[in-house]
Amino acid sequence: MLARASAPVSILRPGFDISIPLFHRNHLEKGGEPGLVNAVNFPGTKKYLLAFKGKRYVHGIGSETRNSLYHLHNSRDVILVTTCKHGRSWRDLQDERCDEDNAEYDRYDYEVLLQNSTFCLVPRGRRLGSFRFLEALQAGCIPVLLANGWVLPFDSVIDWSLAAVWADERLLLQVPDSIRSIEVAKLISLRQWTQILWERYFSSIEKIVHTTLEIVFDRVSQEIAGSRSGLIWNSAPGALFSLPQFSDTWSQYPFYTEALGSEVGPNFTAVIYSHPATTNISPNANTPLIRLLKSLGKSLHLSRVIVLWSVERPPPPRSHWPILPVPLTILHNTAGISARFRPQPLIETAAVLSLDDDSLLSTDEIDFAYNVWRSFPDRIVGYPARSHFWDDAKATWGYTSKWTNDYSLVLTGAAFYHHYYHHLYTHGLGPLLHKTVEQSQNCEDILMNFLVSHVTRRPPIKVTQRKVYKENPASGSRSPWNDPDHFVQRQTCLNTFAAVFGYMPLLRSNMRLDPVLFKDSVSNMRKKYRQIELVMS
Structure with missing residues (x-):
């Protein structure tokens, strides 16, 4: 059984291997930083509709998608800026658009974009996944996934339709119109779920490791008692705090009575x-x-x-x-x-x-x-x-x-x-x-x-x-x-x-x-x- 980051569909064995997130070397070991959304703000949209700030690969893996982002950048509500300044030989590989892209890239602060954007584009880089996925979750910026064939972290148990939006790399130019059509109530729900999933499963290395082990535990015990349902993984407080050794009836836990339509006992x-x-x-x-x-x-x-x-x-x-x-x-x-x-x-x-x-x-x-x-x-x-x-x-x-x-x-x-x-x-x-x-x-x-x-x-x-x-x-x-x-x-x-x-x-x-x-x-x-x-x- 293999747990790996940026797992492609073509390699990961469903029901056996586990897709984990790509996290930065400075990701907190335990505890974790809280999500950055402190309240439900109205209106549901923010200053920017869609944002991305990152590297542009002039050639090689990931270059086709990121080299096309400038077509959508409008300097108003869609901010997609890239830079060629990475790697030791970037000047030798630069194209005629690099100087213009670099200047536009320097105009925007990455953290400000995260905090003030409704959606954050998460395109493939050299890998299918990137650090940006977790950064967007923490910021409450709804991820728009632009990496065909990427198996999202813990995809076997987490319902990512609650917190993210899929886009097709082959239909890049349709992305702004697609996300503009999402209703405000849905936007608020997606943003709330970014915070729930970030806090429950991704805010520290300890939680990522424990989530991986809980998935393994579920699979090993499935033949004996059955694995935990999607309700447990995709509702607060999540599977890390719902120890199955306590009971095989979820209504006996303090967290799921409302979702199951049950009540706590009368005494x-x-x-x-x-x-x-x-x-x-x-x-x-x-x-x-x-x-x-x-x-x-x-x-x-x-x-x-x-x-x-x-x-x-x-x-x-x-x-x-x-x-x-x-x-x-x-x-x-x-x-x-x-x-x-x-x-x-x-x-x-x-x-x-x-x-x-x-x-x-x-x-x-x-x-x-x-x-x-x-x-x-x-x-x-x-x-x-x-x-x-x-x-x-x-x-x-x-x-x-x-x-x-x-x-x-x-x-x-x-x-x-x-x-x-x-x-x-x-x-x-x-x-x-x-x-x-x-x-x-x-x-x-x-x-x-x-x-x-x-x-x-x-x-x-x-x-x-x-x-x-x-x-x-x-x-x-x-x-x-x-x-x-x-x-x-x-x-x-x-x-x-x-x-x-x-x-x-x-x-x-x-x-x-x-x-x-x-x-x-x-x-x-x-x-x-x-x-x-x-x-x-």
């Missing part, structure tokens, strides 16, 4: 992590954990409660625990904080409510957050929000718990997420990330936010105005949240994670979702979640 599983510094359970009904369990028990959406008992001493006898209308399972966790996001066979619901044992949430707050999460099953939805920022003075990422109008993390001490992220957290992250969490005994919630933002390229969602979500530590005990070293550790983790990911995946948001009629001057009896306004923020 959730609560997973409570008991921290050694705060856990205190006894027949006394006023302990935080007991009160939290009682609030959970009143929820009509609760399916099961799992308590991860991380204290060295055995958990109290069952007589000390409240009676709930659903199964209550206490797992004596000796593996520490790493078990929090470990896949649990007992979790049979799509939704997981992750809680610290001293969380302060009422039943209405739990139910409201769950109903919000059902509309956003691929994201973290919850109460405690935090932010990251870039500190110019220290040249590092900073972490803050200050209450502002935006945030980039929702901590998993009181938050909903899809249980697929347990699988992805455990099996889809590198050992250095897990080791950092184990050594700090601190940052698993930050890492989960990194993972979900990295996969979805969307921020988490905060619900209601609650600022404080934890009990004050019991007398004589020391909460890790009040430990000065705790904050320093979290900031260190933030920078370590960003270095390992190769970029900062966290995204800022200023959206907060509240219940209908929240704090409106109407009778509280008309409101569905009546307890929420009574909660002190």
Whole structure:
């Protein structure tokens, strides 16, 4: 099996060999630069309809196509400029048009053309493919492919009609009229898909390699379980984040419910992590954990409660625990904080409510957050929000718990997420990330936010105005949240994670979702979640 760039149809063996992109030697190894389209701009067209700036080959392979481009250049909305200035002997090979072409070529900046063109011509060069293909994808400039017989990168799994336009080298003069006929709605869709495909599969060498290996994996496993469908490869977040070991039913993933016309289940599983510094359970009904369990028990959406008992001493006898209308399972966790996001066979619901044992949430707050999460099953939805920022003075990422109008993390001490992220957290992250969490005994919630933002390229969602979500530590005990070293550790983790990911995946948001009629001057009896306004923020 051969993976090669600029693969021609005549050589590549369909279903066996793999066509990969031609990338520059400076292409980022991991992480990757983001796409350059920051918003859907109207109108859909840009200053230039079609652009190309590159070498002209006076003779040899690729010369016929590029030598003809000057026929279409009009200096207005079609900018196709070439230069003969390449190679040591270009003067010896120049023709009568080279001086004029070189002068016109120098008038235009390549990056400006990429940013301000609706379409970018990608003609064959010495090879069928070129660096320009990936550069156009990143810039959101719709590629117009002018290389007959070229098998596009990962053509066996990616539907390139979503992001690119094919042209025939034999019909070069018809290209401008053909692309002018494309409707604006289609232009916007094509531009959006350039960004999706760039970010998912091409923005780093690491992604290109992983995509190649995933195609190989699909082919090897096809006889056993069948390969992944085009839906998985050609919809966000893509095949690199949809591990087939999790399930053979795509509706069970958090990403494809809308596309498949399915819905997430009607219930959730609560997973409570008991921290050694705060856990205190006894027949006394006023302990935080007991009160939290009682609030959970009143929820009509609760399916099961799992308590991860991380204290060295055995958990109290069952007589000390409240009676709930659903199964209550206490797992004596000796593996520490790493078990929090470990896949649990007992979790049979799509939704997981992750809680610290001293969380302060009422039943209405739990139910409201769950109903919000059902509309956003691929994201973290919850109460405690935090932010990251870039500190110019220290040249590092900073972490803050200050209450502002935006945030980039929702901590998993009181938050909903899809249980697929347990699988992805455990099996889809590198050992250095897990080791950092184990050594700090601190940052698993930050890492989960990194993972979900990295996969979805969307921020988490905060619900209601609650600022404080934890009990004050019991007398004589020391909460890790009040430990000065705790904050320093979290900031260190933030920078370590960003270095390992190769970029900062966290995204800022200023959206907060509240219940209908929240704090409106109407009778509280008309409101569905009546307890929420009574909660002190």
